[in-house]
Amino acid sequence: MKLWSRYHTAHSIDEALHLLNQYDGRAQVLAGGTDLLLDIQQGNHPPIEAMIDISKIPEMTAIFVNDRTVTVGAGVTHSAITAHVDLRHGATCLVESCGVVGGPQVRNVATIGGNVAHALPAADGTLSLVALHARAEVASVSSRAWYDLPDLFLAPGKSIVDPSRQMLTQFTFDLVAPGEGSAFKRIMRPQGVALPILGCAVWVKLDADYQNFADASICLGPVNPTPIRASVIEAALIGQPANEATITAAAQIARHEFFPRTSKYRATAEYRTEMIELLVRQSFELALIRAQTGESIPEGVGA
Numbered sequence: 001m002k003l004w005s006r007y008h009t010a011h012s013i014d015e016a017l018h019l020l021n022q023y024d025g026r027a028q029v030l031a032g033g034t035d036l037l038l039d040i041q042q043g044n045h046p047p048i049e050a051m052i053d054i055s056k057i058p059e060m061t062a063i064f065v066n067d068r069t070v071t072v073g074a075g076v077t078h079s080a081i082t083a084h085v086d087l088r089h090g091a092t093c094l095v096e097s098c099g100v101v102g103g104p105q106v107r108n109v110a111t112i113g114g115n116v117a118h119a120l121p122a123a124d125g126t127l128s129l130v131a132l133h134a135r136a137e138v139a140s141v142s143s144r145a146w147y148d149l150p151d152l153f154l155a156p157g158k159s160i161v162d163p164s165r166q167m168l169t170q171f172t173f174d175l176v177a178p179g180e181g182s183a184f185k186r187i188m189r190p191q192g193v194a195l196p197i198l199g200c201a202v203w204v205k206l207d208a209d210y211q212n213f214a215d216a217s218i219c220l221g222p223v224n225p226t227p228i229r230a231s232v233i234e235a236a237l238i239g240q241p242a243n244e245a246t247i248t249a250a251a252q253i254a255r256h257e258f259f260p261r262t263s264k265y266r267a268t269a270e271y272r273t274e275m276i277e278l279l280v281r282q283s284f285e286l287a288l289i290r291a292q293t294g295e296s297i298p299e300g301v302g303a
Helices: 013-023 036-041 078-083 085-090 092-098 104-109 112-117 124-131 231-237 244-257 269-293
Strands: 006-009 027-030 050-053 063-066 069-073 135-139 144-148 153-155 167-174 180-188 196-206 213-221
Touching: 013 027, 013 050, 013 167, 063 085, 069 085, 078 085, 078 092, 078 104, 078 112, 085 092, 092 124, 092 180, 092 196, 112 124, 112 167, 124 180, 124 196, 124 213, 180 269, 196 269, 213 231, 213 269, 231 244, 244 269
Parallel strands: 006 050, 027 050
Antiparallel strands: 063 069, 069 167, 135 144, 135 167, 180 196, 196 213
């Protein structure tokens, strides 16, 4: 079965964009390919004339840290994220979420850009980027523009990015400061493919005295058609005492705020609703400890 006719390896963003423009919608960018190649093989993707390999573009496969601001190329693999020292401490939820994607072989080639571009509400790395207030750059041959991450998504599997004419090039967000912490928790089926039943990424900021929540963000999935922040839960924390009682109250709100559907691949709606409260509570409790102590050792991720 012939999947495409021509294959190009781009060595710069401009080269990749000009190749896309040359094929006028008949080409597709390829990074890790762990989702795209399966879609093509299974007949779930329109025919492609040319594949544009972007895995050799230096700026898209690098992580830059400038003070607290980090820039992650869209072609950075999940394994590279989990191994990065600054991210392990300063963006722990992202490291934890990337650390549970597939198996080691998948994480070695799958990219964070692909995770976002696929636009699925259960995408682990995407949930953490949303919780970290990340922004994404979308480039075409004629322009480059930055977007807040939730603004990229239109529906399950659909985003504003046209992969035959545009590219996700990089993400930027701030690493945690003193008094801040993040965490990611996931419930998944242990049999076969480890599909997430639920994932939860959170970030918290304490006030100057470490007594109250000054700010918070949370992204749960899959509970909505697209990855979005849960503003009602955030509002239940902000300005309240930074303690177990506040977190418990917020977790109870979460249980009644979301109505996940039954999925034969994941779990029943009833089970997933029960688990939302637990997952939210555990995630915020861990993020709070990290904010209070300044110590962040990613769970479930090797050193």
